Amino acid sequence: MKRIIKITILYITIVLGQISIYSCHNATKTTSTQTEMDTSASAVDLSNMLMLADTNFAGKQISIWTADSLTNKFESLYLRLLDGKGKPLTDEALDYHITMDMGMMSHGGPYDPLVNKGNGIYQADMVFIMANMKDMGKGWLLKTLLQGKDKTDTLTVALPVQQATVARTLPTGTTTDGRVFVSCLLPNELESGKHQIEFALHKMDKETFTNLDGYTIAIEPFMPEMKHGSSENNDAQSKGNGRYSGQVNFTMPGEWIVKVKLMKNGDIVSQDHLVYPIKIKS
Template sequence: MKKMLYLLMMSIGMLFMGSCQKDEVLDLPMDGKIKLAETSLPTGEQLSVFADKALQVGYQNLYFQVKKNGLAVKDQPLTFAPIMDMGSMAHGAPSGNLTYQSNLEAYQGFVVFTMPSGESGTWSLKVTYQGKEVEIPVDVTAAATGNTPVKTISGNDGKKYVLALVEPSKPKMGMNDLVLMVFLRENMFSFSPVEGLALGFHPEMTSMNHGSPNNVVPVSIGKGQYQGKVNFTMTGDWRLFFDLKLGENEIAKDIYLDLLF
C-alpha cells in the first residue's frame, strides 16, 4: 500500500513539473526573435532590442523591451531613430512610431534600412526614453544577392522618394500578398509616408522574358502602405515594376524592386 501511494505521489509530482515546464516555454513572448542588443538606460531600466531576423537592407520590424526589476514597463514615452554615421555626414532612414504590444511585452516599430553597414558608415539606433537618450550600434548587411527590397528615387516633381517592399517577405510560387511602402524624403532625417498615390504594377521574370496573370494592383491602406497581390508562376528572378501618380501628376514610371527565390 505504501509503495502504491509513493508511486502515485511521484506521478503527480512529475505531472506538476511537466506542466510548469510547459508554462515556462509558453511564457516567452520574444521566443523566436533575435536579440540585437541589451543595455542599461540612464534611468536605470534594462533595454533589450529584438528583430525577426538578422538586420539586412530593407524593411525590418524592431521590438524594444524595457524592464525594471525583471518586470516589463509599458505606457512610458519611448521613441527611436535610425542613424547612419558616414564620418563627414550622417542621415536617417524611414521608420515607424513605437506602439506597445502586450502579447510581446515590448514596443514594436519598423525601420527601412537604405544601405548596409561597412566602410561607408555605421548604423545605430538612437533611443529616447523619458527624455534621456542612448545610442545602440547595430550591424546591417546587404540584401541577399539578386534582391533589391528598397530604392530611393528622384520623382518628376523634383522630390526624393523611398520605396520599400514589405511583403512578400517569404515569396513562394503562386499568389502572394504584396505590400509596398512609399515615403517622401523631406530632409536627411525626416521621411513621411505618402498617401493618395495611384499605382501601376506588373511583374516580369527578366531571365525568361515573361510576366504573370491575375496580379492585383496595390491600393492605399493608409500610413503610406499599398496592398495588392503578385502571382509568381515559377521560382527565380522577378522584377516588380511600379508607376507612381499623384492626381494627374506622374511622379515616376517603371521603378522596380527585385526578388530572387
C-alpha cells in the first residue's frame, strides 16, 4: 500500500522540495464554475493515494491527491474540499487551471473541467507536456479558484512533475491541425491479453490547448524481440472531448511497443513516428 504523505503549509518546501503554496484574495468575479457532476462512477478512495498538499483555503480545508508521483503525461489529480468541521463540501463554485512557469516565460497545458465525484472530492484531468526543469522558474502550477458572493479566492500549488521513464505523451506535427500532443493512457505494465487502449488528443495553439476530435488513431502493437505483432486489435475512435478508445491485444509476456498514426479520411496526417513502450507480464 502506498504511503500517504501529509504535508502542511509550514513544511511543504522542506519535504518535497518542489511543492509550495500561495494564496491571495481577488475582489473581482470570475466566470461560473465548469464543475461537472459524475453520478455514474463509484466513490473515489484516497486512502492509497499520495497527498500533495493540505491547507486552509478561504475558511475551508483543501487537500490535493494523486495516485502516484507526477510525470510528464496525462494525470488525474483529486481535490478534496471540507468545511471547518471536516464535513465534505459538494456544491462549491470551484474551478482551476494549470500553467508552466519557466522563469522568463510561461505557457499553459491541456486540462479538462473539474468533475464532481461526490463526498467533497473533485477530479481534475490534465496533461503535463514536459517535466519541470531545474533552476528554470517554479515549474507546473495548479491554480484553484473558489468563487464566493463578492470575491474569488485563489490558491496556487507548485506541482513536482518529474521526467517520465516511459513515454506516454508525445508531440507530432500534422497536415491538418499543426502541432498536437498525443497522450496514451496505458500504464507502464499490463497483463497479457486484450485491453482497452485510450488516448487524449490536444491541439497546441500558441499558449492554449484544445481538445481535438474527428481523427482515427491507428494502432499497431509489436514485439521487437520476437519480431511479430498481434491480431484482434481495433483502432481508437473518437469519443468526444479529445478522448479516443480502441482495443489492443498483447499475446505473450515481454517487451512490446505500440506504434501509433493519426488518420483522417483514410489518410495518414501525423508527421512523426509515435511509439509507446509497454512491459507485458505473464
